[in-house]
Amino acid sequence: xxxxxxxxxxxxxxxxxxxxxxxxxxxxxxxxxxxxxxxxxxxxxxxxxxxxxxxxxxxxxxxxxxxxxxxxxxxxxxxxxxxxxxxxxxxxxxxxxxxxxxxxxxxxxxxxxxxxxxxxxxxxxxxxxxxxxxxxxxxxxxxxxxxxxxxxxxxxxxxxxxxxxxxxxxxxxxxxxxxxxxxxxxxxxxxxxxxxxxxxxxxxxxxxxxxxxxx
Amino acid sequence: xxxxxxxxxxxxxxxxxxxxxxxxxxxxxxxxxxxxxxxxxxxxxxxxxxxxxxxxxxxxxxxxxxxxxxxxxxxxxxxxxxxxxxxxxxxxxxxxxxxxxxxxxxxxxxxxxxxxxxxxxxxxxxxxxxxxxxxxxxxxxxxxxxxxxxxxxxxxxxxxxxxxxxxxxxxxxxxxxxxxxxxxxxxxxxxxxxxxxxxxxxxxxxxxxxxxxxxxxxxxxxxxxxxxxxxxxxxxxxxxxxxxxxxxxxxxxxxxxxxxxxxxxxxxxxxxxxxxxxxxxxxxxxxxxxxxxxxxxxxxxxxxxxxxxxxxxxxxxxxxxxxxxxxxxxxxxxxxxxxxxxxxxxxxxxxxxxxxxxxxxxxxxxxxxxxxxxxxxxxxxxxx
Numbered sequence: 001x002x003x004x005x006x007x008x009x010x011x012x013x014x015x016x017x018x019x020x021x022x023x024x025x026x027x028x029x030x031x032x033x034x035x036x037x038x039x040x041x042x043x044x045x046x047x048x049x050x051x052x053x054x055x056x057x058x059x060x061x062x063x064x065x066x067x068x069x070x071x072x073x074x075x076x077x078x079x080x081x082x083x084x085x086x087x088x089x090x091x092x093x094x095x096x097x098x099x100x101x102x103x104x105x106x107x108x109x110x111x112x113x114x115x116x117x118x119x120x121x122x123x124x125x126x127x128x129x130x131x132x133x134x135x136x137x138x139x140x141x142x143x144x145x146x147x148x149x150x151x152x153x154x155x156x157x158x159x160x161x162x163x164x165x166x167x168x169x170x171x172x173x174x175x176x177x178x179x180x181x182x183x184x185x186x187x188x189x190x191x192x193x194x195x196x197x198x199x200x201x202x203x204x205x206x207x208x209x210x211x212x213x214x215x
Numbered sequence: 216x217x218x219x220x221x222x223x224x225x226x227x228x229x230x231x232x233x234x235x236x237x238x239x240x241x242x243x244x245x246x247x248x249x250x251x252x253x254x255x256x257x258x259x260x261x262x263x264x265x266x267x268x269x270x271x272x273x274x275x276x277x278x279x280x281x282x283x284x285x286x287x288x289x290x291x292x293x294x295x296x297x298x299x300x301x302x303x304x305x306x307x308x309x310x311x312x313x314x315x316x317x318x319x320x321x322x323x324x325x326x327x328x329x330x331x332x333x334x335x336x337x338x339x340x341x342x343x344x345x346x347x348x349x350x351x352x353x354x355x356x357x358x359x360x361x362x363x364x365x366x367x368x369x370x371x372x373x374x375x376x377x378x379x380x381x382x383x384x385x386x387x388x389x390x391x392x393x394x395x396x397x398x399x400x401x402x403x404x405x406x407x408x409x410x411x412x413x414x415x416x417x418x419x420x421x422x423x424x425x426x427x428x429x430x431x432x433x434x435x436x437x438x439x440x441x442x443x444x445x446x447x448x449x450x451x452x453x454x455x456x457x458x459x460x461x462x463x464x465x466x467x468x469x470x471x472x473x474x475x476x477x478x479x480x481x482x483x484x485x486x487x488x489x490x491x492x493x494x495x496x497x498x499x500x501x502x503x504x505x506x507x508x509x510x511x512x513x514x515x516x517x518x519x520x521x522x523x524x525x526x527x528x529x530x531x532x533x534x535x536x537x538x539x540x541x542x543x544x545x546x547x548x549x550x551x552x553x554x555x556x557x558x559x560x561x562x563x564x565x566x567x568x569x570x571x572x573x574x575x576x577x578x579x580x581x582x583x584x585x586x587x588x589x590x591x592x593x594x595x596x597x598x599x
Contacts, residue, residue: 132416133410133416133417134417135415135416136348136355136356136389136414136415136416136417137414137415137416138412138413138414138415138416139410139411139412139413139416140412141412161305162304162305163305164304185416187304187306188304188305188306188414189306189348189355189356189357189386189414189415189480190237190305190306190357190414190480191414192237192479192480193305207411207412208412208439208440208482
C-alpha cells in the first residue's frame with residue numbers, strides 16, 4: 001500500500017505571512033494539529049504543529065504578554081526543512097519514519113509541490129483496515145509451525161467450508177521461535193464449522209473455547 | 216388499555232435458512248408452547264404480525280438490495296449475483312420467499328410499535344424480530360432486513376418519537392448503531408462480548424456517534440467468560456445513566472438470548488439470572504421515563520432448547536406483571552419436546568447451580584469490565 005492511497009490530498013495550508021493567531025484559529029476550526037507552510041508555488045517551506053504553537057506562546061495565565069505575540073508570523077517558529085514523504089513511498093516506510101523520528105505528520109511532495117499530508121492517525125486507520133476490523137467478521141487465531149505450506153493447508157480448509165477471508169496477519173509466537181501465530185478475520189457470524197475442521201486437521205486454534213465444540 | 220400484546224403469526228416461521236442453520240425460529244414455537252403450558256399466555260393477548268410494505272422497508276434499506284432479496288427468494292438470481300449484498304453466503308443462504316418472510320418479521324415489529332404508540336397496549340413483544348446486523352444494502356450475520364432500524368425510523372416519521380434502543384444480544388448491534396450514528400434523536404446502547412474474537416468485531420467504547428449524533432451511541436464490550444454479576448452491574452448502571460441522560464419517549468429492547476453459558480456461538484458465561492433481571496429493569500425504566508412505552512423484540516439465541524424458551528418467556532411474564540415463574544417447568548412441555556431435543560432439557564426455570572466450573576481469572580475479568588464501564592459512561596458523568 002502506498003502513501004498516496006492513505007494521505008489527505010486536500011490539506012489546510014498557510015503562507016509565511018500568516019500569524020500565530022491565524023494558525024491557532026485554523027487548528028481550532030478544522031480540528032487539526034499540523035499545518036504545512038507553503039509558497040505561492042505550493043513549495044513547502046515549513047510545518048507548524050500544535051506543540052510549536054504552544055511553546056511559542058506564554059502561558060494562557062499571562063494574557064497581556066500573550067496578546068501581542070499573537071501577531072508574530074509563522075515563519076518565526078515553524079519547523080524549517082521538515083521531513084517529507086513521497087506519494088509512492090510505501091506504508092511500511094512511513095511507519096518506520098514515524099517510529100524513528102517521532103514526528104506526527106509528514107507533508108507529501110511531488111515535483112516540488114505539496115500534494116498531501118499524512119499523519120499517524122491515517123496510518124493507524126490503515127492498520128485497522130489491514131486487520132479487517134472495520135467490517136463485520138469473526139476472528140480466529142491459530143498457532144502454526146513455521147514451515148512452508150501451512151498457510152496453504154489452512155486456506156484450503158477455509159475454501160472447503162466456504163469461508164470468506166477478510167484479513168490475514170502473521171505474528172511472531174512469544175513462546176517459540178519455530179512457531180507463528182496466524183490471526184485471520186473471516187466474514188461469518190458462525191465460525192464453528194471452520195474451527196471444527198481446523199481442529200480435526202490438528203491445528204492449534206487459540207482463543208476462548210466454543211462451548212459447543214469438542215476439543 | 217391492555218397491559219401488553221404478543222405479536223405472532225405462523226408465517227414468521229417462514230424465516231428459515233435450512234434445517235442445520237443455527238438461526239432457527241422454532242424458538243418461537245418452543246417459547247409460546249412453554250408460556251401456554253404455564254398458563255401465562257392468553258390467546259386474547261396475541262395479535263397477528265403484519266407484513267412490512269416496500270415503502271416501509273425503504274426507510275432503512277436500499278431499493279436495489281430489496282430487489283435482490285426478492286429475486287433471490289423467487290429463484291431469479293444468477294449465480295453469485297447476491298454475494299455483494301451478503302445474500303447466498305454461508306451466514307445468509309438463499310431460501311424460498313426470503314423477502315416475504317423477512318418483511319413479515321419487520322412487519323411484526325411495526326405491529327408492536329403501532330400497538331404501543333396508538334395506546335392499544337402499554338407494551339408489546341415481537342420475538343420474531345431483533346435482526347440487528349442487517350445493513351442498508353447488505354445482509355449480515357443471519358439478518359436480512361433490520362426490523363429495529365425500520366421500526367425506529369417509523370417511530371420517528373409517524374410518531375415523532377425520541378427512541379432509546381437497548382441491545383443485550385451477545386453480539387454488537389452494529390446494523391442499528393450505524394443507521395443512527397449521526398442522529399441525535401436516537402440513542403443506541405449495546406452490551407456485548409468484545410470483538411476480540413466474536414462477530415462482528417465492532418462495538419468499542421470509542422464508537423460514540425458522529426456529527427450531531429456524537430454522544431448518543433453507547434457501547435459496553437464485556438470480556439469473554441463474563442458472569443452474571445459483572446454483566447448485571449454493567450447492565451444496571453448503563454441503563455440507569457443512559458435513560459437519565461437521554462430521556463427517551465419510547466424504548467425498544469433487543470433481547471438476544473445468546474449471552475448464556477450454553478450458547479454455542481459466544482463465550483459469555485451468563486445464566487438464567489440475567490434473563491430474569493434484563494426485562495425487569497427495562498420494564499421499570501420504561502414506566503419511569505416513557506410512560507410505559509416499551510417494545511421488545513427477540514434476537515440471537517442459538518441454544519434453542521435449553522436457553523431461549525425460558526429466557527424469552529420471562530420477558531412476557533414481566534411485561535404482563537405476572538409473578539416470575541420459578542421451580543419446575545410444565546411437565547407437558549418437557550414431555551412434548553424432550554424427544555426432539557438433542558440435549559437434555561433443563562427441567563426448571565432456574566439453571567442448576569453451579570452451571571459450570573469456576574473461572575480462574577474471574578476477578579480480573581470483573582475489574583476489566585468495571586474499568587470499561589467507567590470509560591464508556593465518562594462522557595455522561597463529566598457533563599453532569
